[in-house]
Amino acid sequence: MKLLTFLAITIFSSSSHAMVCDLKSHPDIGNQILKELEANPITCRPNSVHLSFDDGPSPTVTPVILEELKKRQVQASFFITTTNLAPEHPRYKENRDIVLKTMNAGHLIANHGHNHDAYCLRMNHKGETLDEGFTQQEREEQVARSIELLQWSTGGKYQQQIPLLFRFPYGRGAMPSEIELQKMVSKGEIVLKGNTYGEQLAEYRQLSPPLQTLAGSNLSHLGWNHDSNDSSFGVKAPNSEILKSYILKNLKGLCSDPKITKVALFHDIKEMNMTAIPVILDIGKCLGLKFISAQEMAKDKNLNKTGVLIDKQDILIGMTKNIISTLDETKKIGANQCETEIDKSCYSEQYQKRYPHCTGGDSVCFEGKWLSKTDPIIINNCH
Numbered sequence: 001m002k003l004l005t006f007l008a009i010t011i012f013s014s015s016s017h018a019m020v021c022d023l024k025s026h027p028d029i030g031n032q033i034l035k036e037l038e039a040n041p042i043t044c045r046p047n048s049v050h051l052s053f054d055d056g057p058s059p060t061v062t063p064v065i066l067e068e069l070k071k072r073q074v075q076a077s078f079f080i081t082t083t084n085l086a087p088e089h090p091r092y093k094e095n096r097d098i099v100l101k102t103m104n105a106g107h108l109i110a111n112h113g114h115n116h117d118a119y120c121l122r123m124n125h126k127g128e129t130l131d132e133g134f135t136q137q138e139r140e141e142q143v144a145r146s147i148e149l150l151q152w153s154t155g156g157k158y159q160q161q162i163p164l165l166f167r168f169p170y171g172r173g174a175m176p177s178e179i180e181l182q183k184m185v186s187k188g189e190i191v192l193k194g195n196t197y198g199e200q201l202a203e204y205r206q207l208s209p210p211l212q213t214l215a216g217s218n219l220s221h222l223g224w225n226h227d228s229n230d231s232s233f234g235v236k237a238p239n240s241e242i243l244k245s246y247i248l249k250n251l252k253g254l255c256s257d258p259k260i261t262k263v264a265l266f267h268d269i270k271e272m273n274m275t276a277i278p279v280i281l282d283i284g285k286c287l288g289l290k291f292i293s294a295q296e297m298a299k300d301k302n303l304n305k306t307g308v309l310i311d312k313q314d315i316l317i318g319m320t321k322n323i324i325s326t327l328d329e330t331k332k333i334g335a336n337q338c339e340t341e342i343d344k345s346c347y348s349e350q351y352q353k354r355y356p357h358c359t360g361g362d363s364v365c366f367e368g369k370w371l372s373k374t375d376p377i378i379i380n381n382c383h
């Protein structure tokens with residue numbers, strides 16, 4: 001492996017090789033990044049990468065990403081927020097067509113739930129509660145509604161896919177932060193015996209009512225181990241300097257840690273990804289990255305060991321093993337007695353400041369997320 005790493009760096013450090021990188025789109029930005037990499041080579045290991053896109057579909061962004069993936073024969077996963085498919089959404093017909101087109105192009109249609117809310121306690125890094133999470137009944141209703149809309153939108157083909165994946169909004173329910181786990185323990189909602197965060201997280205995943213709800217609906221959970229950090233940006237694309245730095249940061253992240261399949265989190269509602277994804281694909285390939293499908297990704301058992309992929313069978317086994325000793329704690333987590341203070345503000349990396357609820361420019365901050373000012377959620381709630 002050391003030899004391979006050395007070769008990868010050496011090849012890419014050589015300018016004669018660096019320039020042969022085939023840039024199928026956006027050669028202007030791509031060439032600027034190649035120059036930057038020539039001047040400051042990065043250490044790249046030949047990792048496998050699975051691209052995943054959340055919160056869509058977006059009539060503006062998703063079709064462009066589909067076209068760029070098609071040019072390169074790369075298969076990705078699209079975690080659909082199914083409020084976008086419901087008849088009350090003004091563009092639901094268009095969104096349904098995109099979902100069907102995505103599936104027919106060989107990508108995985110995955111489930112990101114109905115309303116984009118936390119399935120369990122969600123706190124910020126300061127320890128303030130952002131969302132107390134759905135109750136058990138709400139979780140079941142949300143999962144059932146999302147499956148119903150995905151089935152309806154795909155003529156029943158959604159549930160025939162392998163694997164059948166779900167991703168909790170914000171990852172809560174499968175990927176609680178250390179501070180959230182501590183809060184659950186300190187309130188007596190859950191008993192965890194482990195000493196380290198890693199040990200406690202593994203125990204939590206065997207008890208998590210949101211995960212059990214998924215397993216009951218035949219769904220496995222896919223988190224991520226590479227965050228593109230596109231949530232820090234607005235819906236509209238930033239200027240080219242910021243875009244270049246975003247692409248470089250992602251390439252560096254995807255190239256780090258050998259032998260680990262990267263599950264990369266992006267959002268197909270962010271216009272910056274219309275440019276960034278093709279450049280990441282082209283230069284990533286030159287750097288030795290291999291972009292793999294959901295089916296190939298699911299074969300990597302390391303993803304199960306690290307909890308990035310939580311298989312429904314493992315959830316059910318965990319549930320059986322723990323059901324007697326943890327029944328009371330489980331009920332309490334389901335009740336989620338949390339604080340009610342909700343921080344709805346959004347941080348903009350572009351302007352390096354925090355915006356209150358319902359403010360911003362082309363992008364408007366709504367409940368902690370940036371949305372386009374033409375988004376029906378903004379029109380309905382912020383005017």
Ligand SMILES: [Zn+2]
Pocket residue numbers: 054055112116169170
């Ligand atoms: Zn999301």
